[in-house]
Amino acid sequence: MSAATIPSLTEAVTPLEAGSEVSGLGWLKDTAAFALSDGGVLLAKDGATHRAAAHEDGAILASVCDGKRLITGGDDGRVVATGPDGATALLAETGGAWIDALALHPSGAYAYGAGRKVVACDDKGRIKTLDVPSTARGLAFAPKGYRLAIAHYNGVTLWYPNLEPKPEMLDWKGSHLDVTWSPDGRFVVTSMQENALHGWRLSPDKGHMRMSGYAAKPRSFAWSFGGAWLATSGADAAIVWPFDSKEGPTGKAPRECGLRHARVTKVAFHPNVNVLAIGFEDGCVLMVRFDDGAELLVRPAVEGSGVTALAWDKSGGRLGFGCADGAAGILTLPG
Numbered sequence: 001m002s003a004a005t006i007p008s009l010t011e012a013v014t015p016l017e018a019g020s021e022v023s024g025l026g027w028l029k030d031t032a033a034f035a036l037s038d039g040g041v042l043l044a045k046d047g048a049t050h051r052a053a054a055h056e057d058g059a060i061l062a063s064v065c066d067g068k069r070l071i072t073g074g075d076d077g078r079v080v081a082t083g084p085d086g087a088t089a090l091l092a093e094t095g096g097a098w099i100d101a102l103a104l105h106p107s108g109a110y111a112y113g114a115g116r117k118v119v120a121c122d123d124k125g126r127i128k129t130l131d132v133p134s135t136a137r138g139l140a141f142a143p144k145g146y147r148l149a150i151a152h153y154n155g156v157t158l159w160y161p162n163l164e165p166k167p168e169m170l171d172w173k174g175s176h177l178d179v180t181w182s183p184d185g186r187f188v189v190t191s192m193q194e195n196a197l198h199g200w201r202l203s204p205d206k207g208h209m210r211m212s213g214y215a216a217k218p219r220s221f222a223w224s225f226g227g228a229w230l231a232t233s234g235a236d237a238a239i240v241w242p243f244d245s246k247e248g249p250t251g252k253a254p255r256e257c258g259l260r261h262a263r264v265t266k267v268a269f270h271p272n273v274n275v276l277a278i279g280f281e282d283g284c285v286l287m288v289r290f291d292d293g294a295e296l297l298v299r300p301a302v303e304g305s306g307v308t309a310l311a312w313d314k315s316g317g318r319l320g321f322g323c324a325d326g327a328a329g330i331l332t333l334p335g
Contacts, residue, residue, distance in 0.1 A: 006297040009287065013298060013329045016049060018042045022322025024072070025309035026065020028084035032320040033070040034309065034328055035063040041070060041082045044320075044330065052086040061100040064110075067314060071110055073099025079112050092119065103139035103148060111139050111148055111161075118150055120161035128161040138178040143185050151179035151190045156200070158188075170200045172208065178219060183227035187248055191218045197232065197241075201248060209248050211241055215263065220310075222267040224274055229255075229290070231267040231276055236260060238267050238278045238288070257288045258295060266310035268319070277319050279307025285321050287331075298331050 016034075019042070024035035034042040039055030054060065058076030065071070069081040077094035079102070092099075094114045101113035111120040113136030121127045130150075138151035150157040153175050159167040175193035182189070187209075189199040195217055199209035218234030228244035237256035241249040258264070258278040266279035274290035277298070283305035285298035299307075299321065309322035319331040 006286070006295050008297040009331060009333075010297060010299065012334060013331045014047060016042070016044055016328040016330065018322060018326045018328045019051075020326050021324050022309045022326070022328055023060050024063030024070075025311045025320050025322050026063065026070045027067065027311060027313040027318075027320070028065070028070065029067060030313075031084040032311075032313075032318075032330055033065065033082060033084070034320070034322050035060040035070065035072050036326075039074060039076070041072065041086075041088075042328070043082075043084065043086055044328075045084075050086055052082045052088055054080045054082050054088050061098060062102045062112075064102045064104040065311075066104050066106065066108070071102060071104055073102050073112055075099075077114070079110070091121070101136050101139045103141050105141040105146065107146070109141070109146065111141070113137070113139055113150070116152075118148070118159070120148060120159075122146065122162060126162065130157070130159055130161070130167065132157050137176060138190065140179045140181055142181050143183050149179045149181060149188055151176040156188055156190060170206065172198050172200075174198070177217065178221065180221045180223070180230075182230070182243055183223055186246075187243060189221070189230065191221070191232075191234075193217065195234065199248060201246070207247075207250075209250055211249060211254070214239070220264075220266045222269040222276070224269045224290070225271055229269075229274075231257070231269060233264040233267055236263055238264050238276060240276070240290070255290075257290065257293065258286045260284065260286075262301065266307050266321075268310045268312055270316045271312055271314060272316045275316075277310055277312065277321075279310045279321060281306040283307060283323060283327075285310070285319075287319070299329065302327065 020036040020038035055074035079092040097114035107123040134153035176190040197211035201207040214234040218232040220233035237259040262282040283302035
C-alpha cells in the first residue's frame with residue numbers, strides 16, 4: 001500500500017520547529033520535551049513552545065524521561081534534569097568526559113556512563129561507581145529492584161549498585177551498543193555493532209538468543225504493553241520478536257510491520273494497546289495496528305527529515321516525533 005492510499009491522521013498533527021536535530025523525546029505529563037543536538041530542550045504544550053538551555057556548551061548525546069523530568073547527557077560532560085516549566089538542575093559533571101549513556105529508575109535514581117566508568121545515584125543521593133571492561137555503551141535499570149544492566153564490548157554487566165556481591169557478567173563476543181530488559185525482568189537484550197540483537201534468558205540457564213538478519217544496526221527498541229513483543233528498527237520494516245514464552249524468540253520467526261522502501265529508525269509501542277508507531281529514515285511516520293497490520297499515516301516522507309525521536313505520552317492519546325532537520329510534531333488522537 002502506498003502512502004497516498006493509506007488512511008491518514010496527518011490533519012491531527014500539530015507541526016513544530018525545534019530549530020536543531022532532535023536527539024531525544026520524552027513526555028512530562030502534558031508537555032513534550034524534545035532534546036536537541038544544539039544542547040537545548042524544546043518544551044511544547046497546547047501549541048505553545050519554550051526553550052530551556054540545558055547544555056549551553058555542547059550537544060545532547062543521550063536522554064531519558066520518567067514523566068517528571070527529562071535527564072540529558074552531553075558532550076560537555078554534564079548530566080542535567082529539565083522540568084516541564086523549563087527549570088534545569090545540574091545532577092553531575094565529569095570534567096569533560098562525554099555522557100552518551102543514561103538510565104533512569106522509577107524511584108528517581110539515575111545512572112550514567114563516562115568512558116569505562118559507570119556512576120549510579122539512588123533516590124537518597126548515594127553515589128556508587130563501577131569500572132567496566134570497556135566503554136559503557138548502553139544502560140538500563142531492571143523493571144524491579146535496583147539493578148543496572150551495562151552493555152559494553154563482549155557482553156553485559158549486571159550490577160546491584162547498593163549491594164556488595166560482585167557484578168554478574170553475561171558474555172557474548174562482539175560490540176554491544178544498547179541494552180533493554182523485558183518488562184517482566186526475565187530477558188536482557190542488546191543491539192550489536194554486527195547488525196544483530198543478542199539476548200539472554202536470565203532464568204533458569206542464562207541461555208543465549210541470537211536475532212540476526214538486519215540491514216543496519218537495530219538502535220531503537222520498544223516493548224509491547226504486555227511484554228509479549230519486542231519491536232526494533234534496522235530494517236525496511238519494524239522487526240517484532242515474540243517473547244511470550246519462557247524460551248523467548250528462540251526457534252521463532254519475527255513479524256514485520258510497516259514494510260516500506262526506507263529503513264526504520266525509531267519504534268514506539270502504544271502504552272495500552274497493541275499499536276506500534278514507526279519512524280523511517282525518509283521522514284515518514286506510520287501507526288500500525290499490530291493485531292491485523294492495518295496502517296495509518298501520521299507523517300508523509302520529507303526529504304532530509306529522517307525520524308530521530310518517537311514517543312507516546314503516558315495515556316497513549318498523543319504521539320510526538322522529532323527529525324534530523326529540526327522538524328517535529330505532535331499527533332493528538334481523536335476521542
